[in-house]
Amino acid sequence: MGRREDFIRAINLEEPERVPLGELSIDPPHIETLMCPARFWSPEDRPAAERIELFKHNAEVQVRCYDKLGMSLVVCNVALHPARGWSAHVLSRDEAEDLREETGLRYTAGTFVDEWSRGMVFDADSKVWIQQYGTMSTMADWEQWADSEDCPLNTPYAEGRDEDAKIVIELAEKCDMAVAGLLRAPFATLFECFPVGVYYRLQLEQPEFINRAVEAYTEYNVKMVEVYADLGCDLVISTGDLAHTDGPLMRPELFDEFYFPPLRREVEAAHAAGIKYAKHTDGDVRSLLPGLVHVAKVDGVHSLDPSAGVDIGEIKAEFGDVIFLMGNISVDHLALKSEAEIVQEAKQILRKAAPGGGFVFCSSNSWYSHCKLRNCLAYVRAVQEYGQYPITVE
Amino acid sequence: MRKQRLLNDISSQLAQCARMESVKGAVEDALRAGAEPLEVVDAVSEGLDEVGRLYDEREVFLMELVLVGDTASEIMSILEPLFKTGAPPARGRVVIGTVRGDLHYIGKDIVTVMLRSKGFGVVDLGVDVSADRFVSAVREEQPAVLGMSGLLTTVVDSMRETMDALRASGLRGRTKVMIGGRAASEDVAEMIGADAFGANAVDAVELATRFAWSEGEVAPVDEG
Numbered sequence A: 001m002g003r004r005e006d007f008i009r010a011i012n013l014e015e016p017e018r019v020p021l022g023e024l025s026i027d028p029p030h031i032e033t034l035m036c037p038a039r040f041w042s043p044e045d046r047p048a049a050e051r052i053e054l055f056k057h058n059a060e061v062q063v064r065c066y067d068k069l070g071m072s073l074v075v076c077n078v079a080l081h082p083a084r085g086w087s088a089h090v091l092s093r094d095e096a097e098d099l100r101e102e103t104g105l106r107y108t109a110g111t112f113v114d115e116w117s118r119g120m121v122f123d124a125d126s127k128v129w130i131q132q133y134g135t136m137s138t139m140a141d142w143e144q145w146a147d148s149e150d151c152p153l154n155t156p157y158a159e160g161r162d163e164d165a166k167i168v169i170e171l172a173e174k175c176d177m178a179v180a181g182l183l184r185a186p187f188a189t190l191f192e193c194f195p196v197g198v199y200y201r202l203q204l205e206q207p208e209f210i211n212r213a214v215e216a217y218t219e220y221n222v223k224m225v226e227v228y229a230d231l232g233c234d235l236v237i238s239t240g241d242l243a244h245t246d247g248p249l250m251r252p253e254l255f256d257e258f259y260f261p262p263l264r265r266e267v268e269a270a271h272a273a274g275i276k277y278a279k280h281t282d283g284d285v286r287s288l289l290p291g292l293v294h295v296a297k298v299d300g301v302h303s304l305d306p307s308a309g310v311d312i313g314e315i316k317a318e319f320g321d322v323i324f325l326m327g328n329i330s331v332d333h334l335a336l337k338s339e340a341e342i343v344q345e346a347k348q349i350l351r352k353a354a355p356g357g358g359f360v361f362c363s364s365n366s367w368y369s370h371c372k373l374r375n376c377l378a379y380v381r382a383v384q385e386y387g388q389y390p391i392t393v394e
Numbered sequence B: 001m002r003k004q005r006l007l008n009d010i011s012s013q014l015a016q017c018a019r020m021e022s023v024k025g026a027v028e029d030a031l032r033a034g035a036e037p038l039e040v041v042d043a044v045s046e047g048l049d050e051v052g053r054l055y056d057e058r059e060v061f062l063m064e065l066v067l068v069g070d071t072a073s074e075i076m077s078i079l080e081p082l083f084k085t086g087a088p089p090a091r092g093r094v095v096i097g098t099v100r101g102d103l104h105y106i107g108k109d110i111v112t113v114m115l116r117s118k119g120f121g122v123v124d125l126g127v128d129v130s131a132d133r134f135v136s137a138v139r140e141e142q143p144a145v146l147g148m149s150g151l152l153t154t155v156v157d158s159m160r161e162t163m164d165a166l167r168a169s170g171l172r173g174r175t176k177v178m179i180g181g182r183a184a185s186e187d188v189a190e191m192i193g194a195d196a197f198g199a200n201a202v203d204a205v206e207l208a209t210r211f212a213w214s215e216g217e218v219a220p221v222d223e224g
Helices: A003-011 A028-034 A048-069 A093-103 A139-147 A163-174 A186-192 A196-205 A207-231 A252-272 A286-295 A312-319 A331-336 A339-353 A373-386 B002-015 B020-032 B037-056 B062-082 B106-117 B131-141 B153-168 B186-192 B201-214
Strands: A073-076 A111-113 A118-123 A128-134 A178-184 A235-239 A276-281 A300-303 A324-329 A359-363 B093-098 B121-124 B145-149 B176-180 B196-198
Touching (some): A163 A207, A186 A196, A186 A207, A186 A252, A235 A252, A252 A276, A324 A331, A339 A359, B093 B106, B106 B121, B106 B145, B145 B153, B176 B186
Parallel strands (some): A073 A178, B176 B196
16 A cells, blocks of 8 residues: 555545655755755746746655655645736835835735735745735725735636646655645635734624625635646645634634635535545634534544644544544644654554544644754654554554 | 713723724713723723633633724723823833744734733834844833743744843843743743743733832732
8 A cells, every 4th residue: 555545545534554644834944954955946046937947846856855754645735826927026125114104004024915915924944935914904905805807816727826736746646645735714814814903803893794705715715626626636725723722713603603614615615526625723623623523524634733732632532533633743842852752742642543544644733944853753753663553552 | 870880881891892883982981971081091901801811711712802902902092192191101111022033923912902902001023023122122111021922932042042132231130021922931931031921912911010010110000
């Protein structure tokens, strides 16, 4: 049985031969360390005409790294991949200052506003762009954006969105790995384009607007699910947090009313296309799991953040018959603990979550640049050593 | 009697995360009924305390905390022109920032809003703040409290560097230091020599109140 088959069995709630390994993301500095002397090419260093060569090169570095690590899964992104011709305009200090004065929002030098109206900042340590601020302050702003011709909601099939994913999928196939297509949850996409307080006021005071916006994002995601299935992905994973360390970001009943029924449509679209659907969230997701499982009917959940108090053994006991689990070695421990402690943690997770199948081993988020690489490698080795079925780890 | 009822209404509306317009209406009613601006500040403060308690009990969620903080800040801006000095008496000054190497801001922003809405003067240094910038701000602003936030585990080193720089500059004794965010903990606070760890925004406000009070800044308005 190959790695991809192990993964497929796991997400079908079966026992594979080995516990599959899968990471949603490994920060570029780790990949470059592991693949030295190969390095990622930066878009700034390549002329636009070499766009495809750049994708090919970077995908090669990434997928070969996952392959070298023995991972069973790689991810690709069509949903948030910009259309061909779209380019980021990084704000200068003056531009940011003018925009701040004009709007009262947080525009910052060195950031750019992405297709989804989110202010993004480059984190030099991890070498990734992360969401930093919202650029809308009213419903009218959102409506104007959503009505615009080049809004991604109106251009889901724009040329260029899928060109990187196609390359990743082709390479993954050669390496016998499963592929997950990434989606962004409507909840996250919506609240990230506003300041959080503004978003939540709209959530409470303008429910019809929220329904309209969620509907638009859901329609987009349903189309993306179909695109991923056509490209040959085995599942989709919806990113964007619903919870934080203390619990859900907002009242669980609001998720039940506004977000989980539309999420079910995305899940049903995945099932109609013959692929699985998993939801990622950091934080203490426990009070949201009944809604995710019974209302949205997701096939799996990712992360199961132990730093927020989530015990994967308890989740397995309660939901292990109906959903597959992806988790959950603590990213905090990967940053702070010793290799020996990480191996013990990995063995404990295997003992709790692996028996019976339906389990993919991964970190509780991703391999951040601040995680010690030797710790990440230690858990990979531990899973390879102790993750053979039947699980007998002491 | 009516005035007190209206002041109580402000507190309870805040505690129930009522709509901004409704809380503003309650404030205007209280002022019309003869409430002093400072009494309204007290009522707002009581409402925030209740929200904090409910958050600790998991009956209020993070986004509600942000919302209530926004509402309270808005009320403070309504009250500001009514004070003869142009501003309500500050409980104390807080310098806050996310430490070098970390760009996360939501937790810091929530603490900032909550502190401002409780009457603190807050100097928000933003994210990715170097030890030198923290030290300069402490020198210039002379805050009762310095707050450092960090989500990424590795930024504990940045917190330590800031503490070292504060000590080296001779300013450590002039300000209390509290840390927060996912990277922080009681252990980290002890390890780097900070005065306290706040597990969430509610904790941070309580700590700042205690520190500002102990530093002899203006007495907390709701602790009669």
